[in-house]
Amino acid sequence: MIDYDPATYSRILTGLTLGFHIIFASIGVGVPLMIALAEWTGLRKRDPHYTLLARRWARGFVITVAVGVVTGTSIGLQLSLLWPNFMELAGQTISLPLFMETFAFFFEAIFLGIYLYTWDRFKSGWRHFLLVIPVVIGASLSAFFITTVNSFMNQPQGFELVNGVLTDINPLVAMFNPATPTKTAHVIITCYLASAFVLGAIAATKMIRGNRHAYHKKALHLTMVSAFVFAASTAAIGDLSGKYLAEYQPEKLAAAEWHFETEEQAPLIVGGFLADNQEVTGALEIPYALSILAHSNPNEEVIGLNEFPESDTPPLYIHYLFDGMVGIGIYLLAISFMYLLIRRIKPAWQYNKWLMRGIVAGGPLGILAIEFGWVFAEVGRQPWILHQIMRTPEGATTAEHVDIMLYLFIALYIALGVTATVVLRRMFKENPAAHELEQRYGDRRDDK
Amino acid sequence: MNLEILGMGVLWLFLYGYMIVSSIDFGAGFFHFFNKISRKDHQVNSLIQRYLSPVWEVTNVFFVFFFVGIVGFFPSTAYYFGTALLVPVSISIVLIAIRGSYYAFNTYGAKDSPVYSFLYGATGLLIPASLTIALTISEGGYVNVSNGQVRLLYGELFSSLYAWSVVILAIISVLFISSAFLQYYAQKAGDNTSYRLFRRYTLFWSLPTILASGLVFIGIRQHNPEHFSGMLNIWWMFGLSFLFFSLVVYLSYRRKRLGTAFVFVMLQYFSAWFGYGASHLPWLLYDELTIYDGFVNQTMAWSLIAAFIAGFLLLIPSLYLLMRLFLFDAAYIRGERK
């Protein structure tokens, strides 16, 4: 038996709640944009298929929003419950974006309520479309604000800490720290990417099952074009994130890459196994690639992990998480590109089973990449909760019963996850798109 | 007025807002379930749904605003309340999570399920009960702070008359506030069956409301005489509250001006809430933490206030739009508009 250590349980519980929240939160950031794109396309082309797409996506979205909201409330309170010492310090320095985030939520919640219930209220569809814009802005701004808080944890600044006393506090400097640009951009764009793939996977599933309704083809096309754009941007911004790490958190990058000795022309290591003597076996080595990722220059020097005391370096398993994330990123880019390419050069294969299977896999993989990315980013920051200011156990609660709370929340998330899945499946099974189209818009010739 | 009081005032106002909107929400959820099992008219429940559907998420944000704001303005509360309240607030979170998500599952999912309806109906009454523990412990005497450890004294808490009186008042208030709102809403909808039902509920819960308030006074006199004498100093705020309460009962009984009656409900709770809050100051946690030693640095305080003003200017027109479309649109309320 291990001794009861509230800090360890707090870490597990925080990771659990965030890991669960982030699934719904990422969908919450990305799907409104896709809904807006669909509704806009529908208005522009006067095509009710797209309008129905927006409508049905929005209906499913309410379910994921609900879980996003309640798990968000959960993590918001848990920050104070599990990390009281950290929040006492953070409250002095970084509470501004947390506070602004609540306004973004407010804004989003109000317009989401209006949007969902006013589909048939206005004469002009454009008016209804206007209502989704605040939802998109609100969701992305929430992500922006919360991610600045996380950036601050990685690169704290905007205050002086003299003998444990905080002085010279500047909230804006704290919020716009060196980690902010790459982190917020990468987080937001990957939410868009993963959401586009989740929605695309639904359409591709229909194709595999032989349902070639024009409605699903349009859904597939819209999502894959968007996904390709987002995937390309993700790779570009991911590259910038690597450069940020090389400059500000070299130990995180070095741990992710099992890069022990500082050297020039550093290779990128993919996969492999690590022995106790820092020997790497079975890995794929891409020459110069790490120097390029870190500095855009194959000859540049990359700092190795051995420059840091062992007590200040993160666990080395984050290597696999980094590889998993980047691998999935490349996969998503490739599969959406394939779809576009085949559509152009060999339209007969456009709905080929294997291509469709590849797209279906992209849905869960996108979410998985987000999980990998976050765990990599958070565990990679260890042992710090505030990089080089406060160690994680110092921020944790000392209360009793954190372990029981952990079990309580495990049960809660299982219940929520299972019911949400059941409800979503039932919602769309009992009312297929073709059926709803006919009901709303009558039979149309180009449907098949 | 100094920044400390201004900050606390703003947060208190939002907590008041949460109390009102969530009471309507929780009570409506409970009635939805209760009417379903007692096979009251189906009409009643579609009325409730029409009100709840577009607004439930907004309700939750009021709460988020409060707990994010209090850590911003008073970071030390994270330390004291965060440590002491781990278990009770975790239970509240679980209840809130069940309520919010099962509400959505039931309302937007394919069909109405009695189990989901029960889950969000019942949790609606338990949430206020569990959240009141935060207010209760702020009276002091329920937490032990020694050599850097903050501990909640469960024995003291569960054997305390005061703690239980607050729980009872919270539950009864939820039912009272929401029936008063729903009788107004039903009348506006021209839905006579629902109106008669909610009028009965309003009158039924009025006496318990006042008895429970009395119990809280007794409880607080026993538990925290200092706070009690502070309350006596501003007795007129509680007197006002009682006056508003009497007007609510009068108007509901005479079936007159139910909109005004609901405004009086809000005023009744407003004066009691701020009377309680004002007499609580300067203590955030009796004998441990005041708003002065727990306050954030001046720079952050000013930026939070600036953000608050900017955010508020954004919210007012949006909230106005929401209310115009759903609360004050007679055709929507009557269910003639989807």
Ligand code: HDD
């Ligand atoms: C769909 C999800 C997804 C995909 C395909 C990628 N990423 Fe990512 N990545 C994230 C989702 C993500 C994330 C969840 O959004 C993270 C976690 C924390 C953060 O700031 O963003 C992240 C963090 C993150 C970091 C760490 C930043 C930090 O700790 O400050 C780096 C260096 C990269 N990514 C680089 C890449 C590269 C080079 C990719 C190649 C295509 C890539 N990511 C694809």
Ligand code: HEM
């Ligand atoms: C206010 C901001 C945040 C705080 C206080 C915070 C705090 C923490 C702490 C203390 C841990 C435990 C570290 C460990 O166990 O090694 C952790 C882990 C984690 N955090 Fe953060 N974090 C914040 C922001 C975020 C954000 C915005 C996300 C994204 C959703 C996130 C995702 C995660 C994940 C996925 C883990 C799990 C890592 C693990 O399994 O250990 N964090 N967080």
Ligand code: HEM
């Ligand atoms: C420590 C980390 C986090 C905290 C404290 C947090 C807090 C919250 C809270 C309190 C809510 C509920 C708000 C409401 O009542 O409407 C929420 C929901 C939400 N959060 Fe998180 N969050 C965190 C991480 C994230 C991240 C990393 C993202 C985006 C990448 C995100 C995006 C959202 C979105 C979009 C919602 C609205 C629900 C939805 O639309 O699905 N959150 N979050």
